[in-house]
Amino acid sequence: MNDVTLTINGKPVSGVTEPRVTLLDFLRDVAGLKGTHAGCEHGVCGACTVLIDGTAVRSCLMLAVQAEGEDIITIEGIGGSGARAGELGVIQDAFCETHGLQCGYCTPGMILAAEALLSVNTDPTEHEVREAISGNICRCTGYVQIVDAILLAAKRLGQRNDAAPSDANLVWGLNS
Numbered sequence: 363m364n365d366v367t368l369t370i371n372g373k374p375v376s377g378v379t380e381p382r383v384t385l386l387d388f389l390r391d392v393a394g395l396k397g398t399h400a401g402c403e404h405g406v407c408g409a410c411t412v413l414i415d416g417t418a419v420r421s422c423l424m425l426a427v428q429a430e431g432e433d434i435i436t437i438e439g440i441g442g443s444g445a446r447a448g449e450l451g452v453i454q455d456a457f458c459e460t461h462g463l464q465c466g467y468c469t470p471g472m473i474l475a476a477e478a479l480l481s482v483n484t485d486p487t488e489h490e491v492r493e494a495i496s497g498n499i500c501r502c503t504g505y506v507q508i509v510d511a512i513l514l515a516a517k518r519l520g521q522r523n524d525a526a527p528s529d530a531n532l533v534w535g536l537n538s
């Protein structure tokens with residue numbers, strides 16, 4: 363048995379586990395985070411995707427002991443925090459609004475793949491979005507609404523710090 367300590371969604375998590383246990387099983391069974399889904403369990407479907415230092419990784423292909431000391435984000439770490447704890451994040455909201463999910467089994471992995479893309483590319487093309495989720499299988503949606511969701515999220519995230527419209531100075535009384 364091995365001691366494993368990880369940072370998951372910003373909090374340290376420790377557990378004792380056998381060397382053969384995957385990161386996927388550690389997250390689900392030791393950390394109790396069931397949002398990371400087990401699909402194929404051999405690296406094909408992407409349902410088990412998590413972020414390690416911002417990179418999308420298949421947690422079924424990594425042993426928990428290999429992840430010792432790593433900084434991991436799971437779907438449980440993607441929503442609002444602080445005063446907004448419990449609220450959906452921008453990408454999650456976009457998936458809801460565009461009907462980017464049906465059964466939802468692939469959704470955590472899709473959202474984390476989207477998060478990995480949008481953290482390095484704030485204005486992706488449709489082709490880039492399709493490429494970013496090309497390792498994630500969805501049996502329900504046909505992918506169109508998922509791509510729409512990620513493009514919508516990109517638009518919203520990109521607008522977050524947009525310059526105010528030119529007449530905003532009037533609103534703030536700066537031109538008076």
Ligand code: FES
Nearest residue numbers: 401402403408422
């Ligand atoms: S469960 Fe990991 S890729 Fe399918």
Ligand code: FES
Nearest residue numbers: 464468500501502
């Ligand atoms: S929504 Fe069912 S597998 Fe994608």
